[in-house]
Amino acid sequence: MNELFPTGPASPYRVLARKYRPVTFAELVGQDALVRTLTNAIKTGRIAHAFVLTGVRGIGKTTTARIIARALNCVGPDGKGGPTIEPCGVCEHCTQIAQDRHVDVIEMDAASRTGVDDIRDLIEGVQYRPVRARYKVYIIDEVHMLSKNAFNALLKTLEEPPEHVKFVFATTELRKVPITVLSRCQRFDLRRLDREQLAQHLSGIAAKENARIAPDAIALLARAADGSVRDGLSLLDRAIAESDPKAEISAEQVRGMLGLADRGQTLDLFEAVMKGAVAEALALARDLYRAGADPLTLVQDLLEVTHGITRLKLVAEQAAADLSASEAARAKPLAEKLSVPVLSRAWQILLKGVSEVQLAPQPMNALEMLLVRLAYVADLPTPGEIVARLESERAGNGALGTTVAGASGPSPSPRTASPAPSTSRSRATWP
């Protein structure tokens, strides 16, 4: 999504994601396991011939690949150092790799060069010694995109790699990389940052940029970035660009920028739907829409609310930690009223609603239809409740014949303690 973001009025301006791209392992947030393993490997001199870095888009795979290239090739400020977990950043190798112009660090994007000929060209170079550096490092991004023949060609080299060659593969889809290739690589799973880590990172960078931004605004950015540092920084970039440099950036502004609804209003909407108040729900949704909330984001927010409330029901303490005090105060009564089967049914309907809203020519209309469906279904007994009712009736009058009528009788559902919905939804009006 970062391609869409304006990079500011002045041409020499560098986007934050590039400006703060980590060049050392220490700057790589949240990837401690990788750093630990690599430190040991370098200390003991058992450096793998090939690495595969996997993780979601924007997590820093190519950035990490370049840091590995530096770590392997750094010679230190005096030109005498060996491979190090703390590349110096000043030697010719460190600087040239950082500028993407090192002759022995070859980057290839497998997404655009998938064929066996591309790999042959690359492999041909493998036999020649590095020009200047200790190792020739081949960085192949999106490696899962290689064709079968290309993988086979690569495999021959991986089976007997020359001493002076290292491969660093990056992929978002590890499952598409043949096991024969994977088994010859040291694998690193780049972790998605949790919200707190990302929020901390973002506020650190905001401070370096002299941008004042409210903590709950940062929290919203971290939530929207969903674990990706790159997305988080792009969003922060945009928030800074769109705001008055003298004022603090508020949660309100960020919400507007992201097309997010206020969390309290989302809870209102959820509550209205789940108690079957269709008119109220539709009015709330319209209000949110008019205030700039995106229909798809609204569905996603409702999903998140459903998930949060379910967690609150089942693992109360952990779940409460994810919520602000005011959110928790609102969500707790809902968690008490709604049963797990009702919540999980709501989840399924909403999840299906995501693609419906995405595909609809009028997303808002699709959202409204989704809310209507959810409200009506919320009032129906769950299969478990029907079975319980049948059983109690069977025990009550000892006959099976009369049980069917029970399905349209008053609901004994523990789902909601509130009075019957104002909008009548008796079975008579809805055959």
Ligand SMILES: [Zn+2]
């Ligand atoms: Zn160096």
